[in-house]
Amino acid sequence: MENDKRSETIEKLKKAGKEEFLKNGYQRASLRMICNSAGVTTGAFYFSFESKETLFKAILEPLVNQYEAMLGELMKGEIENPATGVDADKIMMQFLLAHREEVMIIMHGADGSCYENYHQRVEEFMRHSFAAYYRSQLGCEPDETLVRVLAKMRLEGAMAILNEDVDVEKKMYLTEKIGIHATGGTEKLIESLKKEVHR
The missing domain is CATH 1.10.10 (Arc Repressor Mutant, subunit A)
Incomplete structure (x- = not known):
């Protein structure tokens, strides 16, 4: 009791x-x-x-752990099968939408807490994933600056969709269409980079 x-x-x-x-x-x-x-x-x-920070962590840590595990699995799946990229984006967006308030807290309201720089951690995780993906496609190390910018664009794109004042159905539509656009752009970019490698 x-x-x-x-x-x-x-x-x-x-x-x-x-x-x-x-x-x-x-x-x-x-x-x-x-x-x-x-x-x-x-x-x-x-x-x-024990403290305000302990409460803050209790609210966010389970979701952070779930997000990072899911992100790792989705990125791994995308390396193994590039055709799953759009589906991975949709799964990720569904998770972010289901936990929108927590996402807003961690991305915009975490100053002074243990999650103050969490967005940098996510960017770094994405950079490693992007680097692994491009390495698998090119057979060599991709340009570090290019990878950093691509990872930042992906994260900012997800946040832009999350912040749009439209219903969930529209957010999922945007996620799918932007994912299709990104996939086409990624294929063209890999073609271009392969030409550079083989010069």
């Missing part, structure tokens, strides 16, 4: 915390407001979480 009550308190605090972090970002988020919204005392808060 006591464990149920504690679990319920934790869930209330996570829900109220997510709302507060979304509204004010990590730095400006108020523990008092989180406790008021959750209907618990600050004592109950500190019984459940």
